[in-house]
Amino acid sequence: MKRDIADATSISKEDLAKLTKEANEEATPSRMKIMWGEFKADKPALVSLFLLVFFILFVIIASEFIDVPKMMETNIMGYYNKPFSSDYWLGADAGGRSIAKELVVGSRNSISIAIGLTIISSTFGICWGLVSGYFGGMVDLAMQRVYDFMMIIPMLMTIIVIVTIIPHYNAITLTLILSIFYWMGTSRLIRSRTLAESQKDYVAASKTSGTSNFKIIFREIMPNISSLIIVDTTLSFAENIGVETGLSFLGFGLPMGTPSLGTLIANANDPENITQYWWTWLPAAIEIIILCLSISYIGQVMRRTTNAAQRRGQDQK
Amino acid sequence: MSLIEINDLKVHYPIRGGFWNRIVDNVKAVDGVTFNIEAGETYGLVGESGSGKSTTAKAIIGLEKATAGTVMYNGKDVTKAENRRKLDYNRDVQMIFQDSLSSLNPRKRIEDVIAEPLRNFEHLDKEEEKLRVLQLLDIVGLDADALYKYPHQFSGGQRQRIGVARAVATHPKLIIADEPVSALDLSVQAQVLNFMKKIQRQFGISYLFISHDLGVVRHMCKNIAIMTRGRIVEVGTREDIYNNPMHIYTKRLLAAIPETNVNHREAHRKHRLEIEKIYQEQQATYYDQDGMAFPLVKVSPTHSVALPPELAKKFEQQSESKGVNV
Ligand SMILES: Nc1ncnc2c1ncn2[C@@H]1O[C@H](COP(=O)(O)OP(=O)(O)OP(=O)(O)O)[C@@H](O)[C@H]1O
Ligand SMILES: [Mg+2]
Numbered sequence: 001m002k003r004d005i006a007d008a009t010s011i012s013k014e015d016l017a018k019l020t021k022e023a024n025e026e027a028t029p030s031r032m033k034i035m036w037g038e039f040k041a042d043k044p045a046l047v048s049l050f051l052l053v054f055f056i057l058f059v060i061i062a063s064e065f066i067d068v069p070k071m072m073e074t075n076i077m078g079y080y081n082k083p084f085s086s087d088y089w090l091g092a093d094a095g096g097r098s099i100a101k102e103l104v105v106g107s108r109n110s111i112s113i114a115i116g117l118t119i120i121s122s123t124f125g126i127c128w129g130l131v132s133g134y135f136g137g138m139v140d141l142a143m144q145r146v147y148d149f150m151m152i153i154p155m156l157m158t159i160i161v162i163v164t165i166i167p168h169y170n171a172i173t174l175t176l177i178l179s180i181f182y183w184m185g186t187s188r189l190i191r192s193r194t195l196a197e198s199q200k201d202y203v204a205a206s207k208t209s210g211t212s213n214f215k216i217i218f219r220e221i222m223p224n225i226s227s228l229i230i231v232d233t234t235l236s237f238a239e240n241i242g243v244e245t246g247l248s249f250l251g252f253g254l255p256m257g258t259p260s261l262g263t264l265i266a267n268a269n270d271p272e273n274i275t276q277y278w279w280t281w282l283p284a285a286i287e288i289i290i291l292c293l294s295i296s297y298i299g300q301v302m303r304r305t306t307n308a309a310q311r312r313g314q315d316q317k
Numbered sequence: 318m319s320l321i322e323i324n325d326l327k328v329h330y331p332i333r334g335g336f337w338n339r340i341v342d343n344v345k346a347v348d349g350v351t352f353n354i355e356a357g358e359t360y361g362l363v364g365e366s367g368s369g370k371s372t373t374a375k376a377i378i379g380l381e382k383a384t385a386g387t388v389m390y391n392g393k394d395v396t397k398a399e400n401r402r403k404l405d406y407n408r409d410v411q412m413i414f415q416d417s418l419s420s421l422n423p424r425k426r427i428e429d430v431i432a433e434p435l436r437n438f439e440h441l442d443k444e445e446e447k448l449r450v451l452q453l454l455d456i457v458g459l460d461a462d463a464l465y466k467y468p469h470q471f472s473g474g475q476r477q478r479i480g481v482a483r484a485v486a487t488h489p490k491l492i493i494a495d496e497p498v499s500a501l502d503l504s505v506q507a508q509v510l511n512f513m514k515k516i517q518r519q520f521g522i523s524y525l526f527i528s529h530d531l532g533v534v535r536h537m538c539k540n541i542a543i544m545t546r547g548r549i550v551e552v553g554t555r556e557d558i559y560n561n562p563m564h565i566y567t568k569r570l571l572a573a574i575p576e577t578n579v580n581h582r583e584a585h586r587k588h589r590l591e592i593e594k595i596y597q598e599q600q601a602t603y604y605d606q607d608g609m610a611f612p613l614v615k616v617s618p619t620h621s622v623a624l625p626p627e628l629a630k631k632f633e634q635q636s637e638s639k640g641v642n643v
Contacts, residue, residue, distance in 0.1 A: 015461065201420035204380050205483070210407050210437035223424040 035305045041312040045301040048294035055291075056111060063108040071101045072257050083279045091279035093267060103283055106259035109171060110248075111291075113260075114240040116175040117182060121240075122233045125183035129190025130217050134198050140191075147184055155181045160252045171254060178243060186232055193225045227306030234302055238295035245288060261288055319353035320523050321377070321410075321491060326350045326386035326396075328369075328376050346372040348547035348609065349386070354491065359517065359524040361538030363531060363570065369547040370527045371415070374493045377525070378412050408438040411484040415496040417476035421468035427454075427479055428464045434487045453482040456519075457512055474505035478512060485516055493525045498533065510537060532574050535559060540619075543567050548610040550603075553620035563622040565603050566610075569596045 039046045075096035083091035083099070090099040132143040162177055163169065169177075197203070198221065206216045222229075241261075247253035248262025264284035267273045273280050304311055327350075329343040347369045354360045364370050375381035376396070377388050383396040390410070393400040401407065411434070414420035421430055431450045435441060441449065451461055457478040468476060477497060484492050494513065498506040510533065516522060528534050534541060541558045543551040543566065551564045562568045572592040576585035602625045604610060613621040614629040624632065 020465075201414040201416055202422040204375075205412070205414060205420050205480075206422075206433065207380060208378055208407050208410075208412050209434040209483070210405075211433060220422055220425075224422070 031305070034311070035302065038301045038305050038311060042297075042301055042304075045297040048297040052291070052294045052298065055107075059104050059107040059111065063105045066101050066105055068105055068259075069257075071105065072097060072259070080277050080280075090283055091277075093277075093280045099264070099279060099283060102259045102264060103261075103287065106261050106264055106284065107287065109254060109258060110241060110244055110261040113171055113175050113178075113244045113254075114237060116172075117178050117240045117243065118233060118237045120175065120179040121182040122186050122229075122236060124179065125186030126190050126222075126229060128183065128187040129192075130194050130222060132187070133191040133194025134213070134217050134221065136195065136198070144191075147187060150181070150184050153181075156247075159247065160250070163247075163252045169255065171258070174244070174254060178240075178247075182236070182240065182243065186236060189228065189232055190225065193228055194221060197221050197224055227302075231299060231303045231306060234295060234299040238292045238299070241288065241291055241295075320356045320390075322353045322387075322389040323373075323377060324351055324387045324389065326373065326376055326388065327384045328372050328381055329384045345547045345609075347376060350544070350547075350549055351613075352542050352549065352552060354523050354525060356490065357517075357521050357523055358540065359526050359538045361534040361541035362525060362527045362544060363529065363534050363541060364544035365529055365570075368544045370529075370544060371495055373544070374412065374495050374525065374527055378410055378493055379406065405438060408434070408487045409490045411487065411489040411492050413477070413480050413484045413492060413494040413497045416500060417473060417480050418468065420480055421476060423468055426465050426467060430468070430479065431483045431486055434483065438487050449486070453486055456485070456516065457482045472505075473501055474508060477501060477505075477509050481509070481512060481516065485520065485522070488520060489522065491523045491525065493527070495527045496529070497526075499528065499530065506533065513537075531559075531570055543570065546604075546609060548623065549613065550610045550623040551621070552613065553617075557617070557620040561620070563616060563620075563624070565592075565596050565599050568592050 039049060075092075077096060079092070079096045080094060081092035081096065085091075090103065092098055093102075128143060128147075132140045132147075159177060159181060163174070166173065166177075203216060203220060206220050211220070244253055244260065245262040245265065248260045249266045251266065253262050254260045261284045265281050265288070267277075267280040268285075326347055327345070328347040329345050331340040332342040332344060333339065334341040350369075350373055352360070362370050362373065372381060376383045379395065379398070379401050386396070387394045388396050390406065391404055393404060395401050395404065395406050421427075428447070428450055431453055432446050435446055435449060447464075450464065454461065454463055459475060459478060459482075463471070463475075463479075468479070471479065477500075480497070484494075497513070498509050501509060513524065514537070517524065524537070526534065526537050535555060538555060540554055541552070542549045543558065543564065545566050551558065551562065551567045553561075558567060559571065562571055569592050572589040576582050603623075610623040611625055611629065612623065614624050614632055615621050616624075616632055
């Protein structure tokens with residue numbers, strides 16, 4: 001029987017090489033190209049993308065040149081210095097610390113935590129959702145009860161309690177603690193798509209082809225919901241910037257002496273600051289608004305990329 | 318010995334409900350199905366939509382858990398997952414799906430689609446594997462440049478042939494074809510069916526051919542089982558079923574085959590209405606009080622029918638008296 005198949009065709013090495021080359025030329029341009037086309041068709045999103053990339057690179061690189069402990073020292077001479085002076089571009093706060101420098105380092109801290117939080121919580125949420133949705137039945141039931149349990153915990157209160165109990169924590173432990181509480185939304189979304197995807201015949205075909213469950217989940221199903229994953233991750237990134245900021249604002253975020261966007265905004269807790277010393281909190285507030293707006297613009301473009309009916313770009317094939 | 322023996326196979330889906338989400342009832346999608354498939358033959362499984370054909374197929378290949386009954390292959394019960402693993406069962410038994418588009422992963426190139434069973438069961442090196450895939454494409458009449466395309470770049474007929482190529486990749490002994498052509502138009506149907514027949518001759522494959530179209534089944538199958546509401550109501554050779562149908566359900570299915578000869582159309586229509594009337598009248602006698610078919614009774618060595626008890630008794634007496642005479 002085997003011989004029959006071997007006789008059936010023969011193809012020369014050159015033909016094979018030619019085909020391979022052709023294939024590589026056509027290789028996976030589509031999705032990236034479509035996305036780029038969408039960005040070009042939506043100017044605000046394009047501006048947002050550049051702004052965001054530039055800004056993130058800037059704060060990461062610039063904060064390398066800032067001596068943080070020295071920056072955080074109190075400097076009586078700079079007490080509430082007005083902005084736009086040569087020493088203090090954006091003025092100084094009650095401790096005479098430069099707002100501009102604090103803003104750069106604070107943005108770096110806040111954005112790093114948001115990125116870390118997004119990576120950890122999304123990865124976990126995606127895996128949880130995929131496994132739960134794929135296996136269904138008892139596995140799904142058990143995993144969803146864990147989900148329910150996490151949902152009914154009063155999240156903010158628990159985080160505050162944990163942060164208060166733990167004696168020493170830094171940006172990394174804070175990210176880990178937050179990650180415990182921010183994977184549920186993603187997992188539910190991914191689970192519902194996976195449930196639908198698992199019913200499709202290509203999954204059955206993979207099973208009858210002897211492919212393992214693990215491979216089916218991550219190599220067959222996951223690529224098919226990748227667009228959903230990208231969109232969800234982008235949007236949860238915007239959300240996660242708010243998480244750390246809000247917590248620091250309340251005074252339970254990063255430890256004292258570590259600037260973040262939240263601690264800067266917390267300057268607004270003082271009524272005097274709100275009216276007289278606006279420069280202590282306004283730049284950080286504006287920055288957060290711009291960041292979140294940019295990310296949501298980018299998220300919308302990605303959503304459109306995944307949904308052919310909503311596309312605006314020209315070269316959509 | 319038969320290639321595969323399906324014995325009293327049952328697949329029941331629980332219906333949950335009520336306050337505690339308990340099992341309140343069962344959908345008896347498959348309820349006691351028995352038949353054997355011989356090596357190299359095409360066995361037809363026919364029935365209307367919702368009669369449990371796909372569920373039977375899935376239970377045989379191991380995609381659906383059997384509630385009861387056995388599927389014997391090489392002396393082992395392959396309804397158990399560990400036996401399937403031990404036998405490398407899916408190397409020998411493959412499936413062609415009803416919906417060709419949904420059965421091909423839209424994110425994978427055709428090369429990867431067809432090579433999937435090869436990678437899992439045969440572990441060839443890259444070059445060999447590519448050659449095998451090319452040969453398979455050639456067998457189903459597709460060009461080599463299909464290798465790097467994605468499923469959506471093909472027509473329905475071509476996609477179904479890709480499905481056929483994947484199913485034959487590991488040289489299986491049995492291919493379960495679940496309505497492989499019902500989504501295709503007539504000319505393409507013939508094309509795909511002919512490929513399937515050609516491959517059968519070439520490799521000596523058996524098919525379990527599932528369809529609701531008796532015309533197609535006649536073209537493909539030597540032995541046929543008619544299924545309704547999860548049970549088989551009539552089993553026999555092609556001649557038994559087409560020339561001597563005995564269950565009213567079979568008669569009704571046969572009457573529903575469209576008549577191609579224009580001159581006979583009117584007569585055909587009359588015949589169909591007549592059968593429909595008889596069906597409505599006798600429906601109650603041919604199914605028990607739960608609406609299920611009766612057990613099968615042998616009416617000839619090759620032909621069994623789920624006759625109502627009175628008729629069944631008559632046949633038993635007949636065959637007994639014949640037995641005495643001989
Ligand atoms: N997962 C499930 N849960 C509950 N009931 C199901 C499930 N799958 C199938 N059924 C029921 O089992 C019965 C048989 O379904 P099946 O898919 O086997 O029909 P079929 O003969 O293949 O029909 P078709 O010709 O339309 O493909 C149907 O009544 C269906 O509603
Ligand atoms: Mg079906």
